[in-house]
Every structure is written in C-alpha cells, then in structure tokens.
Amino acid sequence: MQPVNPQLTRRRFIKGVIASGAVAGTTSLWYAANGQSRPAGAVERMIRLNVNGQDRTVDVAPQETLASTLRYKLGLTGTKLGCNRGECGACTVLVDDVPTYGCSVLTHSMKDGRIETVEGLEAPDGTLHPVQQGFVDALGPQCGYCTPGQVMAAVGLLRANPNPTRQEARMGMAGNICRCGSYDSYLDGVMRAAEIG
C-alpha cells in the first residue's frame, strides 16, 4: 500500500510555517495559511508556479498554503477545503503526479513542482478525463464536495497503477474521506476509468 504522499507530512508543513515566521498556534495557523496577511518576510513573494501546464506568476505570502493560492489567488475553486488541516483530502491536487493535500503544503515549497488541479483534466474540446467520465458513469459523487479531491486521488492512483484491483484502488483512495459515504460508487468509477482510460 502506498501512502498518499510520503514526502509531504503534516510535521514538515508545520515546521515550514514556523520557519516562515507565522504564529504556530492552531487557530492562527489556520488563518495565516489563508495567505491574506502581508507580514514582512525574507521569502520572495512573487513566485512562478506551474499549474495545469501553464506558468502563473503569483504574489504568495510566506506561510500561504497551496490550496489557498489556488482558490483565492488563481480562482481555481475546484480544489475544496473540507478541514484545512490534513484530515479529509478534499483539497487533493497532484504535485509531480503525486496526490498531495493542498491545505498541508506551503505554496513556496511548490516552486519547482508541476501542479495539477481538477480544472486541468478536461481535454480542450471538453472531453472529460477518463476518471471524470468514470465517476459520471458510476454516479460517484453525491454532494460533490469531496469529488474534486477524489478525482485527483484517482488520477494519481491510475498514473501509478493503470489497472488496479478493486482492493488496490481502495487502498490508493484511502486518504480521501467522503461524508456522504459514496466510496462504493467512487470505486466503481475508478474501475470504470481504468477500463476506458
């Protein structure tokens, strides 16, 4: 079984935030992570990110999380925040093909990464990505709030393992909670995506 992202841990994230000078109390951390404050910092603020194949230059606060940058600076609101503290997976994006909790990595640590969000999956002609189509066919989403995260986790899984067994798919998707309990239908969708992919 592969952990969701062995390189990126919550501890590393917190250490990063502390190093960047933000207050490390839990609540303050949450808001600091939204990146709207403008404290002085040694880190260069204007950085270039590669998001969905495009280089985007963006003003990023030192303690800002990737999910916040995507949602509030780049307008990519497909990436959701369910907990903003590494518990749910709603914020999952791909960084260099690895499913990553966008709420739990600092944007500044992503400068060299290739970031993919749910908005980058459709073909230019509007054809859905096989995972998206698989989820539509299986009616994977219920409320849909966890869906972009589930989609990205599935895309990451299928890149690493294009023909998973249902059990492998279950393991690969295990970092994403669905409060509606649509796991069975999402797994149907992943298996369908592997078929049509």
Place this chain on the structure above:
Amino acid sequence: MAYMHIGKDFVPPDVTGKVTGRIKYAEDYTREGMVYARLLTSPIPHARVLEIDAAEALAMDGVYGILTADEVYPDGEPQSTGLKILTNHPTLVGEPILALAAVDEKTAETAIAAINVTFERLPFVLDPLDSLREGGPNAFVDGNTFGRQGFTEAKWSSDQVASFRAGNAPAEDAPTTGPIPTFAYGDLEAGFAAAADGFVYEGSFTTAGYPHHSMEPRSAMAYWEDGKLYLHGTSQSLTALANDMAGIIGVAKEDLVFINAATGGGFGQRARAGSIPSMAIPAKMSQKLNRPVMMRITREEEFTIGGARQGFQGWIKVGFRPDGVMSACDIFVVSDNGGKGGGADAFSAADCISILYQTEAVRFRGASVATNTAHRGAQRGPGQNQIAPIISPIMDAAADALGMSRLDIRVVNSAQTGDVGGPQRQPLTSAYMPEALQQAANDFDWEGRQSRRRQRNGSKVTGLGIGQGYHNAGRSGMDGIVMMGADGRLKIHNGVGNLGTYSYASTSRAAAEALKMPWESCDIITGRTDYHLPITSPQDGSNSIFTNTRTCYGAAMDMLAKMKEIAAQGLGGEPADYDISDERVHRIADGGIGMSYAEVAQRAMELGGKFTGEAELPEELAEWTQIAASRLAGTGFMGIYHDPAHSNNPPGFTVTCTEIELDLETGKYEILDMVSIGECGTVMHPQGLKNQLVGGAVWGIGLSALERHLYDPQNGLPASTGYWQSKVPTYLDTPARIETGWVDLPDPENPVGARGIGEPTQGSVSAALTAAISDALDGHIFGAAPITTDMIINHVAGTQEDAVALAQNNFRG
C-alpha cells in the same frame, strides 16, 4: 407499469459540474469589495457575557466593524433552546458571541484577539443524568429542559438517578419531560404475561452523540443590492430554508434571493433555517457595512454549531411470545439535548420499534435533558437509527432462546400493507417488509452462510448479522410549478436542495413522466430563488421523493388538463377526447388531429388567465409559492398545483445482512460482505437509490463502530472537533463492495408509487453490524453504540463491561 423515466438511470445535470469542479458552493463565490467576517466564540461551556470591549480592535487598520447579539436582537434574545445568530448567553463551547469584519481573515483574527470579553462563568453539565439528579447543575440559567411553559427544571432523586445509572428500571413515577415525553398503547402487562413462557429481555443501553461533519462547512456570503439581499449559502431545500431564513434575518420574503446551486452534505442540519442561523451573520453584517461579506466556517466551528445526534441513556424491556411475536416493549430514554437545539429522538426510537416490529403493546417514557455540549437536532434517522443497533441483538437473543431462525423472528414481526403503527395506530400507506427480508436473505445466501456462524479461524471468529431500518418517508401539503414557453420545452421549477441525493432531478422526472416528455426536452429550474421556485418540504427525513413527486406530478397534470382544454377549444370536441404522445396533444380517435406542445404553449400565452398563472391559482398555495407564481404569471404556459394532505404513513424500510470476521485478540473486525435492500415503493432512480443505500451503510458503520462525542469533564471542552477524533468511516473502514437491491413495489398514495429511503439504510446497517458483533461474541449484548475495540477486548478479557455506569459524552469501556 411501463414508464418512460421512472426507474431508469439518467445523468443528473449537475454531475459534470461536480467532477470538473465547476459547480459552485457558497464559499467559491467572490464579489468586488468583499470583506471577511470571523467569529468570536465562547471558550467556556456556560457563561453570561458581562462586557465587550472592542475599542482596540475597531481602531485597527483594515477592520470594518463588529456585530453583537444586542444589535441582532434589539428586543432581547429569543427565549428558546434554539441556536441563535449571536448570543450573550452561550451554553456550549464555540457558540458565536460576536462577529468582526475586516479586509481579510488574518486581520479579522488579529482584531478579535484584541477584543476583551468579560464572561461570568456559570455551572455546566456534560451528562444529562448529572443534570437530572436533584441539586445537579443545569445547562441553562432557567432550567435543563424547555417546553410550552418555557424553561423548566427536570429533577430526579439521587437514588433514582443512581439506580438508573446502575442499569435498573426507572421508577414507575420517574418524571418525564421533552417534546413528546410519553406514549402507550396496548396492554403492556398482558404482553409481558404472554411472554412469560417465551423470552423477556431487560437491560440498559447508551448511544453516543456525534457530529454531522458535512464536508462543506456552513460558509456563507451576502450582499445587498437595490434593497434585495443576495445570500449565497447552503441548504437541503432552497425554498423551505429561504422561507424561514427571511424571518431570521428580518427581510421580506420577496426581497431575499437565496443562491445555492450545490450543498456539500446535509444529513438533517441544513434542512431548516433554525439549524443554521449563522448564515444570517454575513447578511446582517453586510447590511451594516454596506459591503459584500464572506464568512467562512472552519471544521472546528462546524463541529460546535454544525449540529449533532442526540445521545441516549436508556432502559428497555422487551417480551416475545413463544411464537416469536414481540408482545410488549417498555422503554425509558434519557436523551442528551445538548447546549442548543434538541428534538424528539427518544419518541422516534419508540415509534420505530412499534412500526418496524409491529409490537403489540408499547410504553414509552422519556426525559430530554440539556447539557452544555454541541448543538443537537435532526440527523439521519433521528431516534430510529439510534435504537436500531440496540434492538437487533435483542431480537437475535429472542430467536436463539425460542429456537427460531434469526430471519424468521423478523418475518414474524414484520410490517405489511394494511398494518398500523405508532401511538396513533396510523395505517401505513403500504409495506413490503417480508419481501425485503426474503430478498436480502436470498441475495446474501443467509441460509447457506449459517454453517459459518461463530466459526473460529485462529484468533478470528465469524459473525453474521441481519438488521432492519425504518423512517417515515413522505409528507404532503407542498406546491409544484411547471412552465412551458413557445419552444415547447418543459421547465420544472423545483425548490428541493441539491445536497447529493439527486432528488431535485428525480422528483422532476415525475413531471416529465406525466407529460410523456423526453428528458432532453426538459429543464430543471433550480439553484437560486429568484428563478421563482415553489415551496418544498425541508428535504429531510427521507421525504423528498414521496413529497415532491406528488407536487411535480400534480403540476404537470394541471398542465396536461389545460393542454387538453386548449386543444378541445381549438380543434373541437371535449378535453376527454384528447391524449398526448410525442410532445403533441391529439385526438384519441384520430392522432392526426392535434397540436404540438409548442403550439399549445403559444396558444396558452395568447389566452392568458389561468393558462399563464394570471388567474384561478389554487387557493391553498403557500405564501412563498404565491410570490413565485405572481412573478412567473404571464411569462409562459403554467401548470400549478397544491398537494392536499394525505393521511397515512408512507414508510421507508431497509434490510441489511452482513458477515464479519472479528479478531478476539485486537477487538478489530473486518466486514467481509454486506447486502442492503431498500423497500421504498417504486424505484425512481436506481443509481441514486444505490448511492443512498451505500452512503447510509457508511453512516451505519460510523454509528456502530466509530463516531462519538468526547468532552473534557473538568472544563467541558470538546475533544472530538474534527474528522479524526469522531472518526468518520474511511474507504478502509468500509467493505470494498456493498451489494444493493430493492423490492420495487408501488405505493398507492404516490402518483408514481415512490417513497423515500435516505434514513433507514443507516439503521439497518448499524443493526446488522451490531448483531454480527454480538453473534461473533456468542450472543453478548453490549447495549451500546458505538461498540469500540476497547469494549470488545474488555469483554473478551472478562472485564465486567456491563457494570460500567451509563454515561454520555465520555469514554465507555
């Protein structure tokens, strides 16, 4: 019956938006000049605010203003246990005291940290039995329970509480309290006498409270424009919620535009405005500051104000005659009403026993008591689902004692068409529980698996469980509107919320069915109230399918009658001489004589009057629908309908079978197989039904195994404020495959035969799983939900788990 749409899968129009991330939830919106509100919440479980000093905060750069309870309630806070927008009398940790708006959230948080609030600490209580004891603390200044007389104190003697805690029957004269504190029918004494030669079980039980934890926090954004309030929020029913939210905010219904294309999970707490008054904060702040205001809610805040299930501490005595019939049930439940909200869960639990098991005599007594813990209210099967895992192992014990199969004892006690239930002995609209039991048993190979029952494999042992779930699944009294323009497309105006059940779409298909309309020629009009949507029932309690197919179908039938009238006027003959097919109204005798729907709609608009909603509207329409209809009047061909009350109880039933392998050394178990069968009348949308069955199964696993509130007893601080501490089941806690099926027999009180299903599937899974755990442990009855691994290990080790005193909001086992 052969249907065009009913019972067929389709792609709901919002699914693509969900898989692409394009569909917008409240927090995804932004608006020029938008500022951000943050909350100052109570850090202590029960207090009175004596003074607020916000001078320093208000002087900070980037701070726009604050909003307090005094401003929100200039005439004083309402006297009730309901959640308030803001309060000076917090009764739970995390209750909002004031809101502050600033240029961004960090500035708002920094400013809030500079506000000095002087609190007077008040006594608090976490366990309803502690409050019930004479001299025990009350969750509110004026008492520990709320009813028609306002706040009152419910107290038992110390001896009564101690005896109840020890698991004994409550005294005959134990005081009761709550919304529906007692009911009784049948001859209880005779019932237990008849069980003397059969089987009688008596014991205590607890069920835990736990949070909703909908994935989307209840964030909201508001702005005012030209005297209208635009509120981006979250709900289970756009119109039911907006109708009441207007009153909470203090804006005229016609001036509120509620925008809610998608809701990230409901489960009961987003059905009614009273459960989610926090959405009024950005609305009122925006009014005060004359700027758009966004208020994002955190997971931790969602935990405290987001609503939770009531916990039970109870005692039950159940008697079975030698033939297995449940002849009597006596039940007493002390329920935890939390620091805000509450409900009649305990009543619903007893009502469920009466209906699901067709019990010959039932006595229910209850005491609903407030504690200074999270807000309580409707949550997937409130009451029905708490009691399901308690009663199922008792059924099994009775079957074993009476030498019956565990399937047979359920068949003997099952509800069928013509049966009645509950204290009013209300008839069921229809019921096919024997069929559901048999189908589940067949699909699961219940008989074939019996040889594996309690088989050992090293430290592992196999357990088999079967369980049933019930919830009332339908209301009436709501309204429907359909429109058609000169293009001949059918526009179904639907106020049902889009919270993941897809019932906003599947109920709309009843209108398409009535008009034999291809689905491609239909548009569902929903997502914001200025699209003029009729009133709906709050989409809770499994009622949407039954309730809103009646309204959609009714509105379409009104349009159909008008179509025939227009055709007869134009083409001769009587309306009865006409029928419809292929989007045409035509003579029955000669299909060549007719008009296309587009032509009929064009003619309707020329005729006006009742055909366009400008006259002869149904008198009973709700005020909300009248506003919607008046704005649509004259804009197209209108079908409109008020659904009269129906009298009987439409039930939703489910049956689940499961096999588990329980490790006696670790207390962990794996669910090897699970089959759930729905009994909900005619199936509207198979994929949607499957999702309700598997989603409810995940909730059932959470109820039986994982989810619970925990509080620090010294300071009353919540310890389970996230997904992890009150653990929501994950992919790995649930089976890799949950098999589903349905009975699919029609209900006579619904025009397309359908009833709802959302709630009971959690109950049957929880019942089956608890029964399987009990089975693996040689029939041991824990009398608890959840059953944690600690409890299992303690039991296996011979620790006297049953001797643990009943307690709420704390560890057990």
